[in-house]
Amino acid sequence: VLPFIPKDRGRRLTHAALALLAAVGCYFTFTLTPGFRPVHSLTIGLGYTSLILIVVTLVIGPLQLLRRKRNPVNINLRRDTGIWAGVTGGLHVVFGFQVHMNGDIVQYFFERTPHHGLRPLPLIDLFGFSNYTGAVATIALILLLFLSNDLSLKWLRGPLWKWLQRLNYALIVLSLAHTVGYQAVVEREEVMTLIVLGLTAATVLAQMAGVAISMRRRAA
Numbered sequence: 697v698l699p700f701i702p703k704d705r706g707r708r709l710t711h712a713a714l715a716l717l718a719a720v721g722c723y724f725t726f727t728l729t730p731g732f733r734p735v736h737s738l739t740i741g742l743g744y745t746s747l748i749l750i751v752v753t754l755v756i757g758p759l760q761l762l763r764r765k766r767n768p769v770n771i772n773l774r775r776d777t778g779i780w781a782g783v784t785g786g787l788h789v790v791f792g793f794q795v796h797m798n799g800d801i802v803q804y805f806f807e808r809t810p811h812h813g814l815r816p817l818p819l820i821d822l823f824g825f826s827n828y829t830g831a832v833a834t835i836a837l838i839l840l841l842f843l844s845n846d847l848s849l850k851w852l853r854g855p856l857w858k859w860l861q862r863l864n865y866a867l868i869v870l871s872l873a874h875t876v877g878y879q880a881v882v883e884r885e886e887v888m889t890l891i892v893l894g895l896t897a898a899t900v901l902a903q904m905a906g907v908a909i910s911m912r913r914r915a916a
């Protein structure tokens with residue numbers, strides 16, 4: 697019924713596996729955060745699941761290049777992974793707005809002052825910085841979600857569609873900035889910062905390998 701649920705069996709299985717992965721991610725977070733409100737545990741579980749899936753979308757292309765001569769414009773596995781990064785990221789935002797400031801969304805971005813009304817939080821305020829980067833990342837995530845179907849691929853044609861997909865690079869940078877910002881705000885355990893560093897290194901290495909392979913093949 698949903699437009700992104702594909703007809704073929706293989707891709708349905710991929711979607712089922714990705715949904716299961718998201719559920720397992722949230723379950724693990726619940727076990728690791730006893731005493732947290734459910735909405736808080738869900739925010740953390742869905743946030744990290746989305747981040748990992750975004751990284752996977754950026755690693756699939758270079759891996760494909762290693763196996764084949766050329767990288768096709770659209771790889772179904774990458775697209776399906778991106779769809780679940782969007783679904784889990786979107787839910788993370790919905791729950792995330794209820795975790796701090798008693799759910800007053802305005803205060804995620806503005807300070808309420810007694811005489812001057814609302815004042816935007818400065819960029820040097822870690823809480824404000826994390827929310828600004830998170831909000832722009834969300835816009836990129838939603839745009840990418842809208843691009844992830846056959847209709848927009850047909851409508852926009854290969855090269856333009858492929859060009860718009862580059863939003864994924866902005867998305868990963870903003871998501872990482874948001875994550876590290878929040879990790880500092882909530883003083884998250886060091887091991888989580890190490891995991892995020894690992895994810896960053898994997899993304900950079902995979903992308904560098906992809907560029908190197910493409911350049912070598914073009915020169916040949």
Ligand code: HEM
Nearest residue numbers: 743744746747789792795830831833834871875878882884
């Ligand atoms: C306006 C948009 C967003 C809002 C309001 C938001 C809100 C939040 C909140 C409240 C937390 C902290 C949870 C805590 O207190 O422990 C958080 C953490 C996190 N967010 Fe977001 N988020 C947004 C966008 C995103 C996006 C697009 C991603 C994509 C990957 C993302 C990934 C993460 C991750 C991985 C964490 C975990 C950091 C930690 O250890 O606390 N967020 N977010």
